[in-house]
Amino acid sequence: MITAAVQEREHYLNASYGIKSWLLTKDHKRIGLLYLATITLFFFLGGAFATLIRIELLTPQGDLVSSETYNKLFTMHGVTMIFFFLIPSIPATLGNFFLPMMIGARDLAFPRLNLLSWYLLVVGGLFSLFAMLAGGVDTGWTFYTPYSTSYSNTWVIATAVGIFIAGFSSILTGLNFIVTIHRMRAPGMTWFRMPLFVWAHYATSLIQVLGTPVLAVTLLLVLCERLFHIGIFDPALGGDPVLFQHLFWFYSHPAVYIMILPAMGVVSEIISTFSRKPIFGYGFVAFSSVSIAVLGFLVWGHHMFVSTQSVYAGMVFSFLSYFVAIPSAIKVFNWTATLYKGSISFATPMLYAFGFIGLFTMGGLTGLFLACLGIDVHVTDTYFVVAHFHYIMVGGAIMGFLGGLHFWWPKMTGRMYPEGWAKLSALTIFLGFNLTFFPQFILGYLGMPRRYHVYPEEFQVLHVLSTAGASVLAVGYMIPMIYLIWSLRYGQIAVANPWGATGLEWKTASPPPLHNFDETPIVTHEAYDYTTVMEEVIEVG
Amino acid sequence: MANQAHEETLALREQFDTEAQQKDASTLGMWIFLVTEIMFFGGMFLAYTIYRSTYPEIFAVCSSSLNVYIGAANTVVLLCSSFTMVLAVRSAQLGRQRAIVFNLILTLALGFVFLGVKAYEWNEKFVEHHIPGPGFHFEGIAQQGPAQLFFSLYFAMTGLHALHMLIGGGILTWLIIRTKQGAFTAEYMTPVDVAGLYWHFVDIIWIFLFPLLYLIDRHLK
Ligand code: HEM
Ligand SMILES: [Cu+2]
Numbered sequence: 001m002i003t004a005a006v007q008e009r010e011h012y013l014n015a016s017y018g019i020k021s022w023l024l025t026k027d028h029k030r031i032g033l034l035y036l037a038t039i040t041l042f043f044f045l046g047g048a049f050a051t052l053i054r055i056e057l058l059t060p061q062g063d064l065v066s067s068e069t070y071n072k073l074f075t076m077h078g079v080t081m082i083f084f085f086l087i088p089s090i091p092a093t094l095g096n097f098f099l100p101m102m103i104g105a106r107d108l109a110f111p112r113l114n115l116l117s118w119y120l121l122v123v124g125g126l127f128s129l130f131a132m133l134a135g136g137v138d139t140g141w142t143f144y145t146p147y148s149t150s151y152s153n154t155w156v157i158a159t160a161v162g163i164f165i166a167g168f169s170s171i172l173t174g175l176n177f178i179v180t181i182h183r184m185r186a187p188g189m190t191w192f193r194m195p196l197f198v199w200a201h202y203a204t205s206l207i208q209v210l211g212t213p214v215l216a217v218t219l220l221l222v223l224c225e226r227l228f229h230i231g232i233f234d235p236a237l238g239g240d241p242v243l244f245q246h247l248f249w250f251y252s253h254p255a256v257y258i259m260i261l262p263a264m265g266v267v268s269e270i271i272s273t274f275s276r277k278p279i280f281g282y283g284f285v286a287f288s289s290v291s292i293a294v295l296g297f298l299v300w301g302h303h304m305f306v307s308t309q310s311v312y313a314g315m316v317f318s319f320l321s322y323f324v325a326i327p328s329a330i331k332v333f334n335w336t337a338t339l340y341k342g343s344i345s346f347a348t349p350m351l352y353a354f355g356f357i358g359l360f361t362m363g364g365l366t367g368l369f370l371a372c373l374g375i376d377v378h379v380t381d382t383y384f385v386v387a388h389f390h391y392i393m394v395g396g397a398i399m400g401f402l403g404g405l406h407f408w409w410p411k412m413t414g415r416m417y418p419e420g421w422a423k424l425s426a427l428t429i430f431l432g433f434n435l436t437f438f439p440q441f442i443l444g445y446l447g448m449p450r451r452y453h454v455y456p457e458e459f460q461v462l463h464v465l466s467t468a469g470a471s472v473l474a475v476g477y478m479i480p481m482i483y484l485i486w487s488l489r490y491g492q493i494a495v496a497n498p499w500g501a502t503g504l505e506w507k508t509a510s511p512p513p514l515h516n517f518d519e520t521p522i523v524t525h526e527a528y529d530y531t532t533v534m535e536e537v538i539e540v541g
Numbered sequence: 542m543a544n545q546a547h548e549e550t551l552a553l554r555e556q557f558d559t560e561a562q563q564k565d566a567s568t569l570g571m572w573i574f575l576v577t578e579i580m581f582f583g584g585m586f587l588a589y590t591i592y593r594s595t596y597p598e599i600f601a602v603c604s605s606s607l608n609v610y611i612g613a614a615n616t617v618v619l620l621c622s623s624f625t626m627v628l629a630v631r632s633a634q635l636g637r638q639r640a641i642v643f644n645l646i647l648t649l650a651l652g653f654v655f656l657g658v659k660a661y662e663w664n665e666k667f668v669e670h671h672i673p674g675p676g677f678h679f680e681g682i683a684q685q686g687p688a689q690l691f692f693s694l695y696f697a698m699t700g701l702h703a704l705h706m707l708i709g710g711g712i713l714t715w716l717i718i719r720t721k722q723g724a725f726t727a728e729y730m731t732p733v734d735v736a737g738l739y740w741h742f743v744d745i746i747w748i749f750l751f752p753l754l755y756l757i758d759r760h761l762k
Binding site for chain 1: 554555556557558562565566569570573574576577578580581582583584585587588591592595596673674675684686687689690693694696697701
């Protein structure tokens with residue numbers, strides 16, 4: 001019935017046409033797609049830098065690029081991937097699109113602010129892009145002083161301005177989400193009926209709102225130091241460069257949770273849907289998101305175990321870092337318990353969710369290694385750290401992003417993606433990922449420092465494996481890019497609820513009408529109540 | 542309940558169901574924004590705290606070179622501007638358009654008086670070579686570095702505050718224009734209300750800056 005109507009029915013995509021209707025849109029769904037296009041570009045840009053890095057590392061000598069260029073490559077890779085891809089990735093695309101729908105709202109509380117946030121990201125991105133084209137920047141994504149303030153002769157200012165501006169995009173998105181969750185829930189949508197995706201975004205928004213301003217002021221001080229000789233971090237004046245590190249990590253550790261929490265929210269939705277069971281321990285999972293957000297603000301010192309921090313401070317930060325593992329583990333255990341006796345199907349989103357659980361667990365556990373003072377002194381600034389955070393950010397966050405993208409693709413576009421290709425690419429990504437990053441744990445343990453492009457002969461085998469894995473990974477990322485675009489035209493028409501999922505977003509047509517719902521929904525059930533959905537869903541897939 | 546029933550107005554945008562909901566949302570949004578501002582200024586206050594506790598004497602000596610009387614007078618100016626802002630909000634609640642405009646203009650004027658005085662003070666620093674950089678010199682102190690740190694913080698903090706005043710001035714100007722166009726009524730005056738919150742916040746920041754920058758030598762005497 002819906003299948004036949006889809007051509008004529010008005011929805012958010014055909015309600016208006018033309019460039020202007022997109023660039024001036026206030027519709028959270030369209031803004032979500034604008035973000036999607038933007039961050040995809042940045043993802044492939046960051047990927048290009050990574051490719052060059054991996055090719056250089058094929059041989060122990062520096063033969064492709066000079067040391068200076070290599071420094072720029074890993075800096076621009078990090079800056080692009082973290083600030084312009086991962087931070088906005090899930091919240092600004094899937095969150096923007098689905099958060100209002102999941103709570104039964106017509107839009108976010110501040111649609112114009114939402115559009116402004118996108119423009120800020122674009123403008124910030126252009127600044128950084130300009131810096132990259134003009135000659136690049138070589139400080140590392142961490143901008144440590146005094147190198148970034150006094151010594152680097154590269155485009156620090158333009159890059160930092162870009163990140164500063166993009167930071168406000170992130171702040172305003174978080175603000176918008178918090179107000180929306182507080183004030184825009186549909187009748188009957190109580191806090192404890194909200195999908196866990198929404199809880200995860202609530203926690204993420206708290207971090208965005210509380211953490212990002214600190215990064216902003218820190219970058220501002222770096223800028224002032226470079227531009228006006230205001231020497232807040234300058235040791236020559238008696239200032240303290242380590243203060244910069246404190247301020248930077250006060251944001252940047254919580255920021256890793258900006259990247260991972262939304263992915264956890266996605267995984268909760270997928271696991272529940274494809275095992276047809278409510279999430280085990282819903283309340284625990286919801287609160288674990290919030291407690292990760294809170295605890296995440298107390299552990300920044302684990303990035304500074306070897307930079308003049310006192311042993312006592314180190315011990316406290318070490319202990320607190322172990323503590324964050326608890327809410328993270330709660331999630332993993334509860335997902336696993338949800339699967340127990342579930343009726344599991346292995347659709348693509350579920351494959352990504354499984355990938356997420358496995359790789360996030362690896363990343364989290366190696367995080368505990370690093371949080372242990374003695375081990376960290378041995379492996380800090382080695383490839384072990386590089387492997388650790390890539391397991392979480394690439395293995396975790398990007399898996400979550402791709403899983404969510406596949407899960408909601410039918411809703412966003414009204415088309416199904418080709419399942420066979422999708423499964424193939426999910427598998428390719430999983431294998432390619434492990435081949436790329438697992439050798440890096442060993443490399444790091446053996447003593448290969450990060451950020452070097454010349455290395456002893458004996459490390460070559462592992463580096464070659466890693467580069468080989470990266471090529472597989474690259475293919476894995478290209479495949480979805482192609483078939484998702486292909487599906488826009490040739491994909492099977494999607495029904496309203498192809499997965500038999502429970503969220504409100506599935507109770508409206510695919511793609512959704514301009515104002516999301518024809519009637520404001522009235523919520524009478526807990527989240528993940530499959531008994532009611534089974535009655536409603538007639539045709540599946 | 543039909544979904545897209547209502548016409549969009551300023552007081553009731555299409556994403557909201559009721560005026561009260563919209564007002565609530567705007568106010569909450571501004572409060573959250575102010576929290577982000579606290580974190581933003583917080584970074585500088587942290588740096589200040591650390592350096593002042595590292596170099597207490599030098600900070601006190603440098604602080605005493607600032608003109609307390611001018612600073613105090615400026616504080617009074619800013620407090621008065623907060624008062625006129627409150628009057629503007631009250632007039633808006635009562636729907637008195639001309640009173641809104643009058644009080645907003647007064648607030649704006651006081652804001653500019655503050656900035657004028659600030660500019661005068663900064664200029665004094667130029668004359669005295671108290672601008673951080675190669676030309677910096679502070680009489681009678683052996684360690685020039687920490688003295689520069691004090692003035693770095695002085696300029697960073699008052700500069701950031703002044704920037705917020707300028708933004709506030711822009712908001713006030715916009716409000717004045719909109720009020721003259723008759724945008725606000727007793728029923729719909731959220732922008733005035735919310736701008737008021739912002740203005741008071743900027744004011745409060747100064748209430749912290751003034752003692753921290755101007756008065757610390759008194760604490761040691
Ligand atoms: C949950 C998502 C997580 C992400 C995205 C993440 C990301 C990162 C990143 C980016 C770094 C490297 C910083 C740098 O030096 O440039 C890092 C280092 C570190 N991570 Fe994680 N991490 C996560 C979870 C954890 C957990 C759960 C722990 C411990 C309980 C942990 C402990 C550490 C430690 C101790 C370091 C410092 C290593 C060093 O430089 O010596 N991380 N992490
Ligand atoms: Cu961390």
